[in-house]
Amino acid sequence: MPTLRRAALLALALAAAGAALLLVRFATAPARPVATPGAVALRQGRIVATFDLSEAFPPDVQRQLGNGLTNVVTLHVSLVPEKGDQPVSIYGRTIEILYDVWKEAYQVVVKDPEHPSGRALHLGGWKELRPLLTEANDVDLAPASALSGGTWVAVARVELNPVSKELLERTRDIIANPRTGTGADGGSPSVLGAMASFLLRGAQPAPGVHFFRSRPFTVEGGSVR
Numbered sequence: 001m002p003t004l005r006r007a008a009l010l011a012l013a014l015a016a017a018g019a020a021l022l023l024v025r026f027a028t029a030p031a032r033p034v035a036t037p038g039a040v041a042l043r044q045g046r047i048v049a050t051f052d053l054s055e056a057f058p059p060d061v062q063r064q065l066g067n068g069l070t071n072v073v074t075l076h077v078s079l080v081p082e083k084g085d086q087p088v089s090i091y092g093r094t095i096e097i098l099y100d101v102w103k104e105a106y107q108v109v110v111k112d113p114e115h116p117s118g119r120a121l122h123l124g125g126w127k128e129l130r131p132l133l134t135e136a137n138d139v140d141l142a143p144a145s146a147l148s149g150g151t152w153v154a155v156a157r158v159e160l161n162p163v164s165k166e167l168l169e170r171t172r173d174i175i176a177n178p179r180t181g182t183g184a185d186g187g188s189p190s191v192l193g194a195m196a197s198f199l200l201r202g203a204q205p206a207p208g209v210h211f212f213r214s215r216p217f218t219v220e221g222g223s224v225r
Helices: 003-028 061-065 126-134 165-176 189-199
Strands: 038-043 046-052 070-081 089-100 105-112 115-123 135-143 152-160 209-213
Touching: 038 135, 038 152, 046 070, 046 152, 061 126, 070 135, 070 165, 089 126, 089 135, 089 165, 105 126, 105 165, 115 126, 126 135, 135 152
Parallel strands: none
Antiparallel strands: 038 046, 046 135, 070 089, 070 152, 089 105, 105 115, 152 209
16 A cells, blocks of 8 residues: 555544544533523512623623713513513613713613612723623512412513614603502503513514523412422
8 A cells, every 4th residue: 555545544544533532522521501591589579580691791892882972771671471471560771871981981870760860870990880781680570469370481681772762761661660560569561561562572682682581480388489
């Protein structure tokens, strides 16, 4: 057998052995744990949700938020039946962000049901701003009494610089007048349904829009299961 041919066959054999070894390593490697992006709990008779929104704010977002213009982030958290229907409640929050290029700091205004007129923050850099954007902790959604049995999910929707003026107006209305479809908080299911038509339309991500869900849950015996 010519030397050149023997060398070629040897190279092919080594490549095949390497590929087989890689396949074995891949097959036996431990699977990466899948983090649950949303969690729901019961606090003093009320349903609260916590979300990790990190995927909505990858590293390149820092450059966009530092462009010297006012950028707006909207967060909506809806409490909806697992099989789909009008939400029993919707929580809204807007975050207005302006980067001061001279002071190298962020001027931020947060509006939510706890601060409907706005809460002004001065943040020294990205390390201070990012947790504000990515951590939605203990979002108060509704009294447990508003959930009349069944299985529920909490859905968070995050959008950077929403183009819909009507959505922003409805968000301001939700912030100023929090509503729950049933129960002691009162409210109008039709208003919630109209808002949901903007927020949960097939839950299909669009440019700048991200969705996060909790696991399905029920409320039984004074606890979330």
